[in-house]
Amino acid sequence: MGALGGVYLSAFCIGFCGIVAQVVVLRGMVVTFHGNELCVGVMLGTWLLWTGLGSLGLGRLARRLRRPDLWLAWALLAAAWVAAATVTGAQCLKIVLRETTGASLGEVRPFGLMLASALPLLAPLCLLSGFLFPLSCRAAEAAGGSVGGVYLAEAAGAAAGGAVYTFALVHWLDPISTAFALLGVWSLGALLKGVEERHTQAGKALALLAVGGIAATVFPAALGHRRLGLGIERRYWAPLVLVDTADSRYGRMAVVRPPGASAQRSLYENGALAFSYPDPPAAEAAAHLPMLQHPEPRRVLLLGGGPGMAEEILRHPSVESLTYVELDRLVVGLVRREFAASAGRALADARVAVVATDGRAFLKRGSGRFDVVIAATGPPATAQANRYYTLEFFREVAAALAPGGVFAFRVPGGHNYIPEETQRLLACLYRTLSQAFAHAIVFPGGECTFLASDEAGRVSYRLDLLAQRMQARGLQTSYVDASLWETELAGGRLEELQRALRAEPPPALNRDLSPRCYYYEAQRWSAMQRARPASHSPPWLDLGALLGILERRPAAAPLALLALVVAFSLCVPLARGRWRDGALAFSVASTGLIEMGVEFAVLLGFQVACGYLYHYVGAVVAAFMLGLAAGAWMSERWVRLGRATWGRMRWVQVGICLYPLALPGFLLLAAQTRLGAAPAPAGAAFSLVALLAGFVGGLQFPLAAALHSASGASAGALYGLDLAGACLGALAVSALLVPVSGIVSVCLMLSGLGALGLIGVLAAGVGSAKTS
Numbered sequence: 001m002g003a004l005g006g007v008y009l010s011a012f013c014i015g016f017c018g019i020v021a022q023v024v025v026l027r028g029m030v031v032t033f034h035g036n037e038l039c040v041g042v043m044l045g046t047w048l049l050w051t052g053l054g055s056l057g058l059g060r061l062a063r064r065l066r067r068p069d070l071w072l073a074w075a076l077l078a079a080a081w082v083a084a085a086t087v088t089g090a091q092c093l094k095i096v097l098r099e100t101t102g103a104s105l106g107e108v109r110p111f112g113l114m115l116a117s118a119l120p121l122l123a124p125l126c127l128l129s130g131f132l133f134p135l136s137c138r139a140a141e142a143a144g145g146s147v148g149g150v151y152l153a154e155a156a157g158a159a160a161g162g163a164v165y166t167f168a169l170v171h172w173l174d175p176i177s178t179a180f181a182l183l184g185v186w187s188l189g190a191l192l193k194g195v196e197e198r199h200t201q202a203g204k205a206l207a208l209l210a211v212g213g214i215a216a217t218v219f220p221a222a223l224g225h226r227r228l229g230l231g232i233e234r235r236y237w238a239p240l241v242l243v244d245t246a247d248s249r250y251g252r253m254a255v256v257r258p259p260g261a262s263a264q265r266s267l268y269e270n271g272a273l274a275f276s277y278p279d280p281p282a283a284e285a286a287a288h289l290p291m292l293q294h295p296e297p298r299r300v301l302l303l304g305g306g307p308g309m310a311e312e313i314l315r316h317p318s319v320e321s322l323t324y325v326e327l328d329r330l331v332v333g334l335v336r337r338e339f340a341a342s343a344g345r346a347l348a349d350a351r352v353a354v355v356a357t358d359g360r361a362f363l364k365r366g367s368g369r370f371d372v373v374i375a376a377t378g379p380p381a382t383a384q385a386n387r388y389y390t391l392e393f394f395r396e397v398a399a400a401l402a403p404g405g406v407f408a409f410r411v412p413g414g415h416n417y418i419p420e421e422t423q424r425l426l427a428c429l430y431r432t433l434s435q436a437f438a439h440a441i442v443f444p445g446g447e448c449t450f451l452a453s454d455e456a457g458r459v460s461y462r463l464d465l466l467a468q469r470m471q472a473r474g475l476q477t478s479y480v481d482a483s484l485w486e487t488e489l490a491g492g493r494l495e496e497l498q499r500a501l502r503a504e505p506p507p508a509l510n511r512d513l514s515p516r517c518y519y520y521e522a523q524r525w526s527a528m529q530r531a532r533p534a535s536h537s538p539p540w541l542d543l544g545a546l547l548g549i550l551e552r553r554p555a556a557a558p559l560a561l562l563a564l565v566v567a568f569s570l571c572v573p574l575a576r577g578r579w580r581d582g583a584l585a586f587s588v589a590s591t592g593l594i595e596m597g598v599e600f601a602v603l604l605g606f607q608v609a610c611g612y613l614y615h616y617v618g619a620v621v622a623a624f625m626l627g628l629a630a631g632a633w634m635s636e637r638w639v640r641l642g643r644a645t646w647g648r649m650r651w652v653q654v655g656i657c658l659y660p661l662a663l664p665g666f667l668l669l670a671a672q673t674r675l676g677a678a679p680a681p682a683g684a685a686f687s688l689v690a691l692l693a694g695f696v697g698g699l700q701f702p703l704a705a706a707l708h709s710a711s712g713a714s715a716g717a718l719y720g721l722d723l724a725g726a727c728l729g730a731l732a733v734s735a736l737l738v739p740v741s742g743i744v745s746v747c748l749m750l751s752g753l754g755a756l757g758l759i760g761v762l763a764a765g766v767g768s769a770k771t772s
Contacts, residue, residue, distance in 0.1 A: 003069060004143035006192060008153040010072055011136045013189040014079075015157025017182045018129055019625060020165045021083045022047060023618040024175050028090035029118070030614060031252045032097065034106065035270035037383045037607060038522075039114050040617075041600055041734020045727045046118040047126050048596070052723030054130020062131070068139040073193035073206055075135060079128045080186030080213050086125040087179035091229065093117055094271065095236045105240070106273045108381060110529045111522070111543035111735060133719050148636030148702030155629035155698065162622020170247070170618070174229040180217045187213030240266075243338050248330040249615030249679065250384075255338045265339045267306070267331065270614070272378065274331070275306030277343050281479040283308035288480055289449055290374050290408030291316050292466045293459050297371040301325065301400065303359040303388070305376030307335055307343035313374075314349060316473055322352045323370070327611060329356035358611055360393060361677030369402040375409040380429075380510075380517035381525070383607040389429060392512045392671065394436035394452075404455040407437065412524075413448030416493070421527040421544070423500035425520035428507040435509060444497045445488045461489060512608050512671040513664065514742030519547055522739060543735060550740045557736050558749050561728060562756075565589050569721055583760035584704045587649075588718050590757045591656055592725030594750045595697040597733040598660055599624055599690065601743050604734075605667035606686045610676035616683045623687035624694040631698020644706035646765030652703060653761045655696040657754035660747040663689070667743060 026043050033039040065071050097109065097117065136150045169178055191210035197203025233254065234242045240256040243265065247253070251270035258264060266276040276282070287309045291297055298320045300313055310324055324347065326332050332354055336344045347354055355362060359377070375397075380386040387393060389409070397407050411429060414422060426448060433440045437452035441459050451459040467482035510516045526544025550557050569589040573582035603620060607613040613620075635652075638644050666689055675682045705718055737746045 002143070004140060004145045006196070007069060007072065007136060007139045007143055007145060008149060009192070010076060010189050011140075011150045011153035012157035012160075013076065013186060014129070014132050014136065015154035015159075015625070016161035016164075017079075017083060017157075017186050018154075019158040019161040019618075019621060020169070020178065021087055021125065021182055023162065023165055023621060024087050024178050025090040025122070026617060027614065028087075028093065028175060029114075031270050032090075032094040032117075033109050033114055034272040035251055035382045035384060035614075036108070037604060037613070038111065038734055039118075040603060041730045042111070042114045043118050043122070044596065044600070045730035045734070046115070046122050048592075048723045048727035048730060050119075050123050050126030051130040052720045052727060054127035055133055055723060056130075056717060056720030058127065058131035058134075062135040062138045065135070065138065068135055068142055070193065070197060070202065070206075072132070072135050072139050073190045073197075075128060075132055076186050077190040077206065077210055077213065079125065079132065080183045080190070082125045082128055083186065084179040084183040084216075086121065087182070088176060089121055091175050091232050093121065095232065098236065105237070106268065106271065108272075108525050110526060130720070130723070146636065146639065146702075147705050148632060148639055151701055152629055152632040152636055155625050155632055159622050159626030159629055162618045162625060166616065166618035166622065170615075176228040176232075180219055184214045184217035187211075244334060246330060246334070248328050249612040250328045250330075251614045253328070253330055253334060255334055263340045265343075267334060269328075269331075274304070274378070275308060275376075277306055277308045277335075277339050279308055283312045284477050284480045285445075285447065286376060286410060287312035287374070288470075288475065288477065289443060289466075289485070290372055290406055290451060292469045293406045293408075293451055293453075294371050294404070295469070297406075299323075299368065299370045299372075299402070301370040301373045303373070303375045303377055305374065307339065307346040309374070309376060310349075310352060311342075311346045314346070314351060315475060318473070319351060322349075323355060323367075324352055325355045325357060325359045325362050327356075327358055332356060358676045360387065360396060360611075361674050363393075363396040363400050364674045365677070366400070368400075369405070370400055371402050371405050373397050373401060373405065373407045375407075377409075379411050379521065380425075380515075381521045383515060383518065383604055384611050384613070386510070386515045386517050386521075387512065387608050387611065387671075389432070389517050390510050390512050390515070391432050391435055394433055398436050398454065401454070404458055405453060406459060407452045408449060410447040410449050413445055413497075415444075415446050415488075416491075418444075418497065418500060419524070419527055421520065421524040423503065424507060425517060425524055426497070427501050427503050428510055428516050428520055430501040431506055432510045442497060442501060443485065443488065444493045448497070461494070463489075511742070513605075513667060513744055515608075515739070519551075519739035522547055546736065547739055550736060554740065557732060557740070561593070561732055562753065564728060565593060565725060565753075568724055580764040581708055583764035584708055585718070585721055586760050587653060587757040588700065588704050589721040589725035590753050591697055591700055592722040592727075593729035593732075594656060594660065594725075594754055595693065596726035596729035597737075597746060597750045598663060598693045600730060600733050601663060601667070601738075601746060602686060602690050602693065604738065605663075605670065605743065606682070609667065609670035610679070610682045610686075612679065616679075616686070619683050619687050620690045624690040627691035627694025627696075628698035629694075630691075631695040631700075632702055633698075635699045635702040639702050639706045644703050646707065646761065649700070649703050649707060650758070650761050650765060652696070652699045653754065653758040656700070657751050657758055659693055659696050660750040660754070663693075663747050664744045 029039045029043050137147045140150050187210045191207055194203050194207030194210050198207060233245050237256050239259055241259055243255040243257055245254045254268045256266050264276055264278060267274045296318045297316060298318055300319055300322045302309060302324045310322060313322055375388050377388040378385045380389040430442060433450060433452050438454045439456060439459060440452040443449040453459050463482045463486050508516050523544040526542055569585040570582045573585050603613060638648060733746055
């Protein structure tokens with residue numbers, strides 16, 4: 001293999017291993033932060049921040065090195081060990097956070113802790129990754145290659161890495177084994193250079209250390225498959241006893257039990273409690289109030305909730321059929337295998353039909369009419385859960401109810417006092433529910449129960465009627481009855497709740513593409529963190545406070561983002577009097593922001609429409625990187641053929657302006673159809689959208705590098721600007737813009753930013769020798 005081929009192969013390895021490490025770390029952080037998609041933006045933003053700093057800062061060093069190819073091999077070897085340590089650290093992060101913060105199992109962790117965790121964890125690997133790109137560019141130029149060729153090879157490696165991990169490695173290797181596999185692949189790249197330089201002392205040392213890295217890949221196998229990973233899991237769940245753990249396309253499942261002899265089992269999904277069994281207090285409270293609102297419930301639909309709720313529903317003698325829809329078939333398997341035998345018997349009852357599918361896809365199929373529908377999917381703290389609390393979902397439920405049918409769900413409330421942030425959440429849900437049903441009421445309590453129907457008088461606070469129905473049905477409960485509900489309604493609690501539900505001004509509706517409950521849940525959890533005595537987060541890390549400011553001043557975030565992009569992209573070129581370079585710098589930085597904003601919107605839209613982003617995140621990211629590679633390849637051909645002109649740059653920038661405008665239509669179509677019920681077509685559709693977005697963005701970088709006055713010497717700086725803009729996009733879009741403005745408005749903002757870049761490109765192209 002020639003010198004240039006070795007450099008391109010190294011760039012391919014950098015992209016391949018980098019994206020696999022990124023996806024594994026991302027999945028680990030999703031579990032650590034209980035499925036909250038906000039950590040996706042935080043992790044990607046932090047990754048890009050450190051990588052951009054590595055490219056901008058350490059990239060200058062690459063231009064001074066006399067043997068960039070040899071330095072590249074040593075940097076690859078260092079990155080191999082750092083990557084293995086980073087992936088392992090991401091798996092141990094939840095243990096560190098639990099033991100240092102004293103948080104209880106399942107407790108939602110705040111935004112500040114996400115950011116404070118990601119910054120030190122990712123810094124070493126990402127700084128090295130950022131250094132590797134300009135170093136590869138320098139080595140390629142020394143061997144007669146080009147910046148565009150390195151960019152293409154790295155993007156192609158990233159695309160291949162994402163695909164291989166999603167469709168192969170994730171099924172064969174646990175995260176720790178994957179970390180050591182990455183060590184072997186990166187070490188192999190260094191070994192090739194060591195063999196080539198075997199006649200020198202540096203080459204011999206490089207080859208010897210690379211062989212050691214390759215040999216270390218057998219370490220997990222020597223200790224036993226999954227042994228390290230299970231050890232980490234057991235340490236995290238202590239003093240509870242870990243019974244079983246497994247990954248599915250929806251997240252990581254863990255079954256735990258109390259120490260000692262206990263029949264109770266609890267199922268956690270991504271670290272958050274899904275249900276426990278047996279747990280009569282929770283099951284009785286969730287099942288009987290909705291069931292008693294209907295005079296004779298025959299056909300019942302239960303979305304989630306577990307076997308305990310199914311048992312309680314079946315105690316109503318009129319029930320002829322119970323359709324239990326569980327999103328993840330792994331949950332049903334774990335219940336039958338690890339829970340008490342009575343749990344399995346409840347699901348095996350002749351009246352029960354267990355359907356393993358997405359609840360929304362099931363409703364869209366129009367599978368009959370139901371007298372009672374109960375949604376027990378957890379609070380709307382994540383995009384995956386929020387999709388069961390939107391106006392679109394409520395309308396799907398209304399269409400599935402028989403005349404006089406009852407719909408119910410529960411969210412956190414308060415016994416004697418409801419905090420202001422929780423009141424806003426409840427008001428948002430009540431107003432959204434009232435848009436889909438003619439009649440809706442809410443029972444107060446630690447968990448507020450929302451009840452809705454299209455028939456007048458069907459849902460009510462008539463406790464005497466509920467008591468009569470309990471007696472007529474022969475229900476003997478241990479924890480809930482009419483006297484308990486009377487206590488919850490007394491003492492002005494109902495009146496206080498009703499005032500909160502009708503607060504002025506009325507809250508915005510919770511929609512699929514405008515997840516307002518995402519916003520209110522962030523505020524609620526931020527308020528709870530502020531109330532903790534041990535909370536010392538600085539105000540600028542208080543996400544709830546930031547969201548409150550942006551709610552009052554919605555233009556603040558877009559203007560601040562624009563000011564930041566202008567500041568770090570234009571200051572240096574304009575100070576040097578190179579305004580055309582400034583236009584290119586602004587275009588590259590703003591495109592980085594737009595690309596990452598679109599990528600996050602696609603990922604979030606996938607979660608809204610389908611609910612299994614955890615499994616397909618690698619495929620979507622791989623498709624995005626494949627698009628970047630394809631766009632870079634085409635653009636690199638233009639450069640080699642002498643067709644890198646401002647005219648082409650103009651049309652590329654037009655495409656960057658337009659594709660954010662097309663995205664909302666696709667996301668709306670995906671959310672309103674049954675696409676989520678077919679994982680393979682859904683993954684393919686969203687991957688195609690990500691690929692097209694990446695393609696448009698990939699066209700820009702080689703063109704910009706060729707048109708820049710410094711030509712190839714500008715690669716590190718432009719790459720750093722691209723990553724800096726992408727960092728801003730990941731953090732701002734995920735944490736601020738989507739919760740406050742929704743996906744559609746964010747896409748409009750991104751298109752507007754692209755238009756500003758187009759104006760700069762148009763102005764720079766006037767009078768240039770490379771205009772046409």
